[in-house]
Amino acid sequence: MKNLTHLDRLEAESLHIIREVAAECENPVMLYSVGKDSAVMLHLAMKAFYPSRPPFPLMHVDTTWKFREMIEFRDRKAKELGFDLLVHVNEDGVRDGVGPFSHGSAVHTDVMKTLALKQALDKYKFDAAFGGARRDEEKSRAKERIFSFRSAEHRWDPKRQRPEPWNVYNTRINQGESVRVFPLSNWTELDIWQYIRRENIEIVPLYFAAPRPVVNWNGVDIMVDDDRMPEELRSTAVTKSVRFRTLGCYPLTGAVESTAATLEDIIQEMLLTTTSERQGRVIDADQSGSMEKKKQEGYF
Amino acid sequence: MRLNDDLIESDIAAYLEKHEHKSLLRFITCGSVDDGKSTLIGRLLYDAKMIFEDQLASLESDSKKVGTQGENIDFALLVDGLTAEREQGITIDVAYRFFATEKRKFIVADTPGHEQYTRNMATGASTADVAILMVDARKGILTQTRRHSFITSLLGIRKVVLAINKMDLINYSQQAYDDIVDDFYAFADELATDLEIQPIPMSALEGVNITSKSNETDWYDGPSLMDYLETVPVGDRRLNTPFRMPVQWVNRPNLDFRGFSGQIAAGTIQPGDRVKSMPSGKQSTVQRIVTATGDLEQAIAGQSVTITLDDEIDCSRGDVLVSAEDPSEVSDQFQARLLWMSETPLLPGRRYLLKMGAKTVTATVNAPKYGIDVNTLNDVPAKTLELNQIGVTTLSLDQAIPYDPYDVNREMGGFILIDRMTNDTVGLGLVDFALRRASNIHWQAMDVDRSALAEQKGQKPAVLWFTGLSGSGKSTIANALQKLLFAQGKHTFTLDGDNVRHGLNRDLGFTDADRVENIRRVANVARLMSDAGLITLVSFISPFRSERQMARNLMADGEFIEVYVDTPLSVAEDRDVKGLYKKARAGEIKNFTGIDSPYEPPRAPELRIDTVNNSPEEAAEVILGFMREKGLLNGG
Numbered sequence: 001m002k003n004l005t006h007l008d009r010l011e012a013e014s015l016h017i018i019r020e021v022a023a024e025c026e027n028p029v030m031l032y033s034v035g036k037d038s039a040v041m042l043h044l045a046m047k048a049f050y051p052s053r054p055p056f057p058l059m060h061v062d063t064t065w066k067f068r069e070m071i072e073f074r075d076r077k078a079k080e081l082g083f084d085l086l087v088h089v090n091e092d093g094v095r096d097g098v099g100p101f102s103h104g105s106a107v108h109t110d111v112m113k114t115l116a117l118k119q120a121l122d123k124y125k126f127d128a129a130f131g132g133a134r135r136d137e138e139k140s141r142a143k144e145r146i147f148s149f150r151s152a153e154h155r156w157d158p159k160r161q162r163p164e165p166w167n168v169y170n171t172r173i174n175q176g177e178s179v180r181v182f183p184l185s186n187w188t189e190l191d192i193w194q195y196i197r198r199e200n201i202e203i204v205p206l207y208f209a210a211p212r213p214v215v216n217w218n219g220v221d222i223m224v225d226d227d228r229m230p231e232e233l234r235s236t237a238v239t240k241s242v243r244f245r246t247l248g249c250y251p252l253t254g255a256v257e258s259t260a261a262t263l264e265d266i267i268q269e270m271l272l273t274t275t276s277e278r279q280g281r282v283i284d285a286d287q288s289g290s291m292e293k294k295k296q297e298g299y300f
Numbered sequence: 301m302r303l304n305d306d307l308i309e310s311d312i313a314a315y316l317e318k319h320e321h322k323s324l325l326r327f328i329t330c331g332s333v334d335d336g337k338s339t340l341i342g343r344l345l346y347d348a349k350m351i352f353e354d355q356l357a358s359l360e361s362d363s364k365k366v367g368t369q370g371e372n373i374d375f376a377l378l379v380d381g382l383t384a385e386r387e388q389g390i391t392i393d394v395a396y397r398f399f400a401t402e403k404r405k406f407i408v409a410d411t412p413g414h415e416q417y418t419r420n421m422a423t424g425a426s427t428a429d430v431a432i433l434m435v436d437a438r439k440g441i442l443t444q445t446r447r448h449s450f451i452t453s454l455l456g457i458r459k460v461v462l463a464i465n466k467m468d469l470i471n472y473s474q475q476a477y478d479d480i481v482d483d484f485y486a487f488a489d490e491l492a493t494d495l496e497i498q499p500i501p502m503s504a505l506e507g508v509n510i511t512s513k514s515n516e517t518d519w520y521d522g523p524s525l526m527d528y529l530e531t532v533p534v535g536d537r538r539l540n541t542p543f544r545m546p547v548q549w550v551n552r553p554n555l556d557f558r559g560f561s562g563q564i565a566a567g568t569i570q571p572g573d574r575v576k577s578m579p580s581g582k583q584s585t586v587q588r589i590v591t592a593t594g595d596l597e598q599a600i601a602g603q604s605v606t607i608t609l610d611d612e613i614d615c616s617r618g619d620v621l622v623s624a625e626d627p628s629e630v631s632d633q634f635q636a637r638l639l640w641m642s643e644t645p646l647l648p649g650r651r652y653l654l655k656m657g658a659k660t661v662t663a664t665v666n667a668p669k670y671g672i673d674v675n676t677l678n679d680v681p682a683k684t685l686e687l688n689q690i691g692v693t694t695l696s697l698d699q700a701i702p703y704d705p706y707d708v709n710r711e712m713g714g715f716i717l718i719d720r721m722t723n724d725t726v727g728l729g730l731v732d733f734a735l736r737r738a739s740n741i742h743w744q745a746m747d748v749d750r751s752a753l754a755e756q757k758g759q760k761p762a763v764l765w766f767t768g769l770s771g772s773g774k775s776t777i778a779n780a781l782q783k784l785l786f787a788q789g790k791h792t793f794t795l796d797g798d799n800v801r802h803g804l805n806r807d808l809g810f811t812d813a814d815r816v817e818n819i820r821r822v823a824n825v826a827r828l829m830s831d832a833g834l835i836t837l838v839s840f841i842s843p844f845r846s847e848r849q850m851a852r853n854l855m856a857d858g859e860f861i862e863v864y865v866d867t868p869l870s871v872a873e874d875r876d877v878k879g880l881y882k883k884a885r886a887g888e889i890k891n892f893t894g895i896d897s898p899y900e901p902p903r904a905p906e907l908r909i910d911t912v913n914n915s916p917e918e919a920a921e922v923i924l925g926f927m928r929e930k931g932l933l934n935g936g
């Protein structure tokens with residue numbers, strides 16, 4: 001008898017979680033951020049229900065500042081797999097011209113991401129939303145349950161988390177409340193890459209190194225993805241061989257200099273690096289405990 | 301992550317191959333508050349080089365700001381990630397951390413030592429193979445140390461590291477260490493016969509005996525903690541038990557395919573194997589084991605699969621596919637060990653939701669047979685279970701479910717209890733055995749059934765449930781209504797709180813638990829009366845929503861009419877017909893509804909009666925009108 005490998009176990013656990021939501025929740029949605037974790041989550045959703053299709057739509061909260069390659073990838077992938085794709089944009093933010101260059105990372109993220117997500121969940125009345133977060137990403141995530149409850153105001157109360165023994169999940173909620181479900185809770189960054197490699201999962205090419213135009217902004221290299229970047233900044237662009245460890249809004253995502261062009265290269269580089277994956281995100285650096293605060297306020 | 305493995309640089313593919321086949325160990329740290337659990341995990345992560353430079357930088361600055369170690373690194377801050385935890389210097393909720401060495405992968409849950417957060421500790425322990433039980437060498441075995449070792453053994457952990465920590469503070473004294481070890485062995489003898497205990501003296505702070513043996517304890521000849529964790533045998537004992545798979549989801553993409561999706565809880569399965577669907581007991585043969593990457597020849601415990609069968613047998617979510625040769629039993633009454641996890645104590649007699657595997661049913665939890673004193677492991681009398689208390693009790697379910705004892709299979713015998721009003725998870729339970737097998741009980745089917753009985757009386761049965769404060773006018777209105785119904789030739793009966801308490805419920809007082817039992821009995825009597833074809837008027841304060849809901853659930857659809865006699869407390873107290881409010885205010889009566897015991901008003905009663913602006917006769921007419929409108933006064 002063949003023993004299950006670590007990845008087999010992680011996969012089985014995730015399929016169980018995804019099915020449990022489909023069976024018990026009335027109106028679930030899968031939040032799709034187009035990144036590598038989302039790619040894995042999507043792949044797992046396809047597997048969980050095969051030969052049926054996953055009985056829920058995908059939703060992307062589009063801040064309008066994502067890399068263009070991400071948007072192309074998103075639309076093509078959803079179509080290929082036959083998913084309903086809902087794209088939500090905070091139109092108030094668009095009208096007020098909110099963006100990272102003009103308003104800074106904090107305001108931009110708050111309005112275009114946190115607020116936008118709340119709007120979207122309220123609009124469609126989703127009672128459960130899958131997210132691709134992992135416990136190894138950040139220290140307050142390490143504390144979060146797989147089924148994580150949110151009040152009607154979308155707040156997370158870390159002191160009132162439900163006990164979650166074994167794999168028995170209490171999915172019941174009161175009117176207006178919702179639950180965020182994290183099927184990748186127990187995966188690490190290395191697990192994600194290994195699984196992508198094993199299952200041959202397609203990811204956005206930005207993860208692989210290529211010559212790209214970058215500028216230095218607030219101490220990190222960011223890519224010039226469109227001409228909304230202020231002219232004086234854009235004019236300082238140089239071409240470097242870079243890739244990205246996480247993907248988000250292009251002005252808020254730091255590039256790393258690299259020549260890693262294959263999955264093996266990427267994994268090797270990751271195993272030898274001395275900094276964490278989140279370091280490239282401009283949003284965390286503000287203060288310790290900032291992630292917990294954001295989550296309490298409704299950030300995913 | 302900086303693993304010291306040359307393969308990473310020389311042959312990454314080979315490294316990944318090796319890494320993927322490393323075994324996985326899940327463990328927890330537990331023990332009393334401040335014994336050094338989080339510090340140990342932080343230390344392990346640090347020594348295993350799992351801390352990135354940016355994380356180390358913020359650890360150093362955090363340590364200076366909020367750490368407990370002055371200018372030095374406070375390793376606990378690597379795991380105590382919540383703001384409240386860092387402020388108070390304690391752990392509140394479980395942190396899950398992941399690391400790997402050359403030999404193994406680890407998932408560690410750092411659990412809180414504080415008694416208040418025992419439920420979070422249990423969450424972490426429920427999935428662990430090994431427990432590291434921390435003891436502060438200066439303090440020895442404390443109540444909380446015992447509680448945690450009891451809970452870990454209850455949940456089935458059989459491998460325990462007795463980590464005697466802070467040895468640096470007692471000069472690495474062998475004598476002190478030996479005393480604590482002896483102390484623990486004496487306690488552990490009572491705990492379980494098959495515990496494997498590995499004592500290790502250590503200093504989490506100084507890194508002594510953590511990743512390697514240290515000179516400070518040259519008298520100690522056992523392994524370092526990491527040696528132990530890397531080599532302790534782990535095996536999935538579920539593999540060698542009979543096949544079980546709770547059905548999570550029925551997979552029906554089209555008319556030609558009907559599969560049963562679930563995660564295998566025990567055993568192995570192959571196409572051609574005979575299986576039964578429980579609780580129905582219908583048999584069939586496994587046709588295919590379907591996955592997105594092709595059919596499998598065999599599937600084993602832990603895998604999530606989709607199974608198709610040769611026959612179209614009835615099987616839905618919550619049912620369990622089991623080996624036909626070695627099926628599970630089915631029952632609706634269990635004895636179980638319960639760990640209570642809610643600030644609101646267990647209310648014996650109340651109905652809770654019970655979720656086990658993919659099945660959710662309603663369960664009445666009876667009064668505990670006894671509680672367990674975690675210090676002495678003795679049975680102690682218990683009328684209820686409070687937060688973090690452990691006891692043994694029986695449960696009656698509203699339907700029979702398949703199960704195995706928890707000690708045979710965690711997934712088939714471990715359940716949670718959910719409060720039906722708040723939806724909170726309030727209890728964790730472990731099935732010990734069934735009190736009777738469901739196959740032996742038969743509901744006595746009657747030839748003269750309830751509809752015949754009602755028809756004979758020319759009426760439709762109904763239960764009018766009057767709820768409201770003491771002195772609100774429930775009995776007066778019920779009385780007036782009964783007169784009107786009687787005049788119409790209806791067969792009625794009134795159950796009145798005061799009267800029933802003189803007979804049937806003479807043994808019950810007014811504590812919350814007794815009130816629940818009071819209502820449970822009355823609701824069942826009302827149910828029998830409506831089976832007999834009567835229109836029953838129930839006049840009880842019945843202050844709790846969940847008990848009224850329980851009564852409602854007992855009756856047939858449309859037969860339960862909740863009449864909320866909505867008299868404000870001030871009005872009822874002014875009237876004080878029986879002089880009870882005065883006594884309650886004077887402290888002569890305890891647990892009086894509205895004074896020192898709560899009343900939960902109905903959220904959606906069929907009728908709400910305003911007694912300030914209506915006379916009892918007018919109120920009775922309103923109710924009669926409602927019954928007419930609903931067709932309840934027509935012939936049977």
Ligand SMILES: Nc1nc2c(ncn2[C@@H]2O[C@H](COP(=O)(O)OP(=O)(O)OP(=O)(O)O)[C@@H](O)[C@H]2O)c(=O)[nH]1
Nearest residue numbers: 333334335336337338339368390391413503504505
């Ligand atoms: N001298 C000494 N101090 C230690 C050692 N281990 C931990 N401490 C200190 O003991 C205090 C409590 O440590 P924690 O790791 O937070 O304890 P804990 O068991 O996780 O506490 P809770 O999770 O709140 O139950 C801190 O100030 C640590 O620095 C040790 O081996 N030696």
Ligand SMILES: [Mg+2]
Nearest residue numbers: 337338390391
């Ligand atoms: Mg701690």
